[in-house]
Amino acid sequence: MAVLVLIECAEGQVKKSALEVASYGAQVAQALSTIAVAVAIGDINPDALGTLGQQGIQKVYYSNQPEVKNFVPTAYAKVIAQAAETSGATVIILANSNIGTAVGARLAIRLNGSLATNVVSLPEISGNTFTVRRGVFSGKAFADVNLTAERKIIAIKKNTFEVLEQEGTAEIEPISLAFSEADLAGAPQETIRTTGKVLLTEAEVVVSGGRGMRGPENWHLIENLADALGAATACSKPVADVGWRPHHEHVGQTGTTISPNLYIAAGISGAIQHLAGVNSSKVIVVINKDPEAPFFKAADYGIIGDVADVLPKLTEAAKALNQ
Amino acid sequence: MRILVCISNVPDTTTKITFTPDNKNLNTAGVQFVINPYDEYALTRAIELKEAQGGTVTVINVGEADSDANIRKALAIGADEAIRVDAKPADALFVARQIAHYAQEGNYDLILMGKESVDYNGFQVHGMVAELLSLPAIVPAIKLDVNGTAATLEREIEGGKEIITVNLPLVASCQQPMAEPRIPNMRGIMTARTKPLKVVPPVNAESGTVYESYSLPEKKSGVKLIDPANAGELIRLLRNEAKVI
Ligand SMILES: Cc1cc2nc3c(=O)[nH]c(=O)nc-3n(C[C@H](O)[C@H](O)[C@H](O)COP(=O)(O)OP(=O)(O)OC[C@H]3O[C@@H](n4cnc5c(N)ncnc54)[C@H](O)[C@@H]3O)c2cc1C
Numbered sequence: 001m002a003v004l005v006l007i008e009c010a011e012g013q014v015k016k017s018a019l020e021v022a023s024y025g026a027q028v029a030q031a032l033s034t035i036a037v038a039v040a041i042g043d044i045n046p047d048a049l050g051t052l053g054q055q056g057i058q059k060v061y062y063s064n065q066p067e068v069k070n071f072v073p074t075a076y077a078k079v080i081a082q083a084a085e086t087s088g089a090t091v092i093i094l095a096n097s098n099i100g101t102a103v104g105a106r107l108a109i110r111l112n113g114s115l116a117t118n119v120v121s122l123p124e125i126s127g128n129t130f131t132v133r134r135g136v137f138s139g140k141a142f143a144d145v146n147l148t149a150e151r152k153i154i155a156i157k158k159n160t161f162e163v164l165e166q167e168g169t170a171e172i173e174p175i176s177l178a179f180s181e182a183d184l185a186g187a188p189q190e191t192i193r194t195t196g197k198v199l200l201t202e203a204e205v206v207v208s209g210g211r212g213m214r215g216p217e218n219w220h221l222i223e224n225l226a227d228a229l230g231a232a233t234a235c236s237k238p239v240a241d242v243g244w245r246p247h248h249e250h251v252g253q254t255g256t257t258i259s260p261n262l263y264i265a266a267g268i269s270g271a272i273q274h275l276a277g278v279n280s281s282k283v284i285v286v287i288n289k290d291p292e293a294p295f296f297k298a299a300d301y302g303i304i305g306d307v308a309d310v311l312p313k314l315t316e317a318a319k320a321l322n323q
Numbered sequence: 324m325r326i327l328v329c330i331s332n333v334p335d336t337t338t339k340i341t342f343t344p345d346n347k348n349l350n351t352a353g354v355q356f357v358i359n360p361y362d363e364y365a366l367t368r369a370i371e372l373k374e375a376q377g378g379t380v381t382v383i384n385v386g387e388a389d390s391d392a393n394i395r396k397a398l399a400i401g402a403d404e405a406i407r408v409d410a411k412p413a414d415a416l417f418v419a420r421q422i423a424h425y426a427q428e429g430n431y432d433l434i435l436m437g438k439e440s441v442d443y444n445g446f447q448v449h450g451m452v453a454e455l456l457s458l459p460a461i462v463p464a465i466k467l468d469v470n471g472t473a474a475t476l477e478r479e480i481e482g483g484k485e486i487i488t489v490n491l492p493l494v495a496s497c498q499q500p501m502a503e504p505r506i507p508n509m510r511g512i513m514t515a516r517t518k519p520l521k522v523v524p525p526v527n528a529e530s531g532t533v534y535e536s537y538s539l540p541e542k543k544s545g546v547k548l549i550d551p552a553n554a555g556e557l558i559r560l561l562r563n564e565a566k567v568i
Contacts, residue, residue, distance in 0.1 A: 010481070010482075070485070071480070073450065073453075073459075073460060073462070074454075074459065077454070096446075097481070098462065098463060098479065098480065098481070101445075101446035101447065101450070101462075102446075102450050102460065102462045103450075104447070104450070105415075105419075105446070105447045105448075105449065105450025105451045105453075105454065106450050106451070106453070106454040108416060108447070108451060108531060109416075109419075109451055109454040109455055110454060113531065114416075114531035114532050115415070115416070115447060115531060115532070116532060117444070117445050117446055117447060118444050118445075118446075131535060133538075135444060136442065136443055136444055136537070137334070137338075137340045137441070137442055137444075138336075138441050138444060139540075140339075140340040140539075140540075141340045141342070141537055141538065141539055141540070142537065142538045142539075142540065143534050143535075143536070143537050143538075144534075144535045144536050144537075144538070145532045145533065145534055145535065146532065146533040146535055147531065147532055148530075148531060148532065148533055149531050155446075182457060185459040185489055185490070185493075186459030186460065186461055186487060186489050186493070187487070188478070188485035188486060188487050189486055189487065189488055190485065190486040191480070191483060191484075191485050191486075192483050192484050192485070192486070193482055193483040194482065194483045194484065199481045199482045200481075201481055202481070204567075205567070205568060229568055240499075247465070247499050247500045248479060248484075250499070253336050253360070253441055254336075254360050254361065254441075254498075254499060255499070257444075261567040262561065262565070262567040262568060272336065272337050273336045273337070276336070276441075279540070280540075282567065283561070283565045283567045284543075285557065285561070286546070296546050297543075297546070298543060299543070299546040300543060300546065300547065300565065301546065301547050301548075301549060301557055301560060301561070301565075302546040302547070302548050302549070303548070303549050303550075303551050303554055303557060304548065304551065305551030305554070306551075309551065309554075310551055310554045313554035313555055314554055314555065314557060314558055316555065317554070317555030317556075317557070317558035317559070318558050318568070320555075320558075321558060321559075321562060321568070
């Protein structure tokens with residue numbers, strides 16, 4: 001028996017969400033009196049994998065075959081299934097990301113497992129029940145779900161669990177598999193980077209603008225504050241629909257769901273579909289000139305005022321903090 | 324080209340979610356159900372492809388008779404025929420096994436659906452269907468074009484996108500800006516009445532999860548307002564009180 005975690009990487013480095021996944025896995029392993037091991041795929045700095053020992057990982061199965069340099073769901077599922085067989089894993093932990101959920105679905109079929117995505121709690125294990133809490137109805141509710149199959153696959157919500165820091169170095173064991181043509185179908189021919197700065201889904205702080213920003217020419221107000229706070233930028237749906245900002249920045253029920261530590265909304269009314277994508281942020285700040293804007297009801301801090309006046313003051317204060 | 328579009332029947336996005344007193348079921352009193360918004364992107368793109376290149380669009384739903392109104396809506400928007408697998412959608416695994424079964428029977432070139440449903444937010448059905456049918460799945464796809472026997476798609480990744488060319492058949496899960504959803508017109512609504520809606524029995528399939536109970540998030544304690552003349556104070560509060568920067 002073991003708990004296996006998938007380590008996602010970006011540009012050769014372990015993602016913060018992967019440290020959360022590793023730490024979560026180590027805690028589940030402890031509850032089950034077993035060990036936590038990891039599988040990492042792609043072109044990754046081996047030192048970064050070794051330091052996963054600090055999150056309680058004992059061994060990392062590492063595949064850096066050229067075929068899986070980019071994410072290919074079927075090939076990834078094959079590597080993870082192999083690591084699960086080798087380690088005898090009964091629980092697999094993933095991030096609730098595009099990668100985690102795509103391989104999770106395949107693994108659930110391949111390994112005959114139960115899958116829960118968008119998980120926000122550690123499991124409650126007693127007798128033969130294994131229950132986790134997951135977000136449902138787009139952030140408006142939670143469900144407690146019992147995973148009934150012998151193998152459990154859990155995709156945890158980002159920025160929801162602590163990263164453990166302890167002593168230790170993980171041992172690295174290479175794995176190498178033969179991939180068929182079918183395994184590699186769907187591999188990308190080209191990758192285009194659209195943002196060079198902070199990734200929206202990984203960001204701890206997000207500054208977001210709505211229709212109240214009045215036009216793309218005012219977006220430097222959002223960007224300047226984001227830069228001062230080391231934050232990612234986001235927007236409401238109508239802002240992306242009219243092309244003021246790219247669609248991948250659109251958050252909400254039909255856009256990206258985020259749960260940063262801090263979400264700053266400027267000129268956004270707080271429609272229920274917008275809230276659905278951001279309401280699990282730990283702290284919400286709302287800047288709106290309308291005191292009746294519904295967003296204030298979901299906010300922790302608020303400023304009733306004009307974005308053109310308030311945002312530069314915040315940027316200045318944030319810069320002063322950094323000095 | 325034969326296209327299958329999977330649609331789920333979900334509470335309207337403005338719904339205030341509440342549960343029955345035992346917290347075991349959604350309180351559906353007064354709730355209006357709609358086609359899952361992400362599935363609408365898939366449906367519209369399927370109809371656009373059919374209009375440009377010919378073929379048929381079939382919609383499939385796993386659900387009980389209360390789904391029929393939204394299935395008819397999909398037909399009114401432009402799908403040619405519909406299949407309803409007559410069963411309560413117990414969980415993603417159960418639903419995926421039903422869809423995979425009927426998808427195989429229908430021999431489709433493209434199987435499209437939304438990237439997630441806005442009720443259970445699983446992100447699971449597309450990957451499961453693809454795995455069950457040994458097909459590639461492009462998840463989440465923001466662009467889809469078909470040229471003969473291959474498709475070119477754009478897949479959203481964190482901080483960018485990938486361009487993927489892959490042979491049909493395939494599964495893709497859709498999200499904006501895949502297509503602009505359409506509203507059914509009068510003619511569509513009239514013709515939808517006579518389009519075939521086949522109700523079929525579920526195949527035997529187990530589910531992998533049991534939903535025990537539901538709960539609502541804790542309410543926020545109330546907003547603390549800061550004077551706009553002294554906006555910088557907010558930054559100090561975020562550092563010293565909320566400790567988030
Ligand atoms: C099926 C469906 C799905 C949807 N999905 C999403 C989604 O995923 N994400 C999303 O965001 N929306 C979504 N929407 C749209 C949503 O209902 C709202 O229309 C949208 O969120 C409003 O965007 P907004 O707040 O930027 O604009 P508005 O509602 O127009 O609000 C602008 C706000 O700016 C304030 N303002 C104006 N000028 C200033 C100023 N100078 N200074 C300060 N404040 C100012 C106004 O008081 C107002 O509150 C969806 C809708 C539907 C029907």
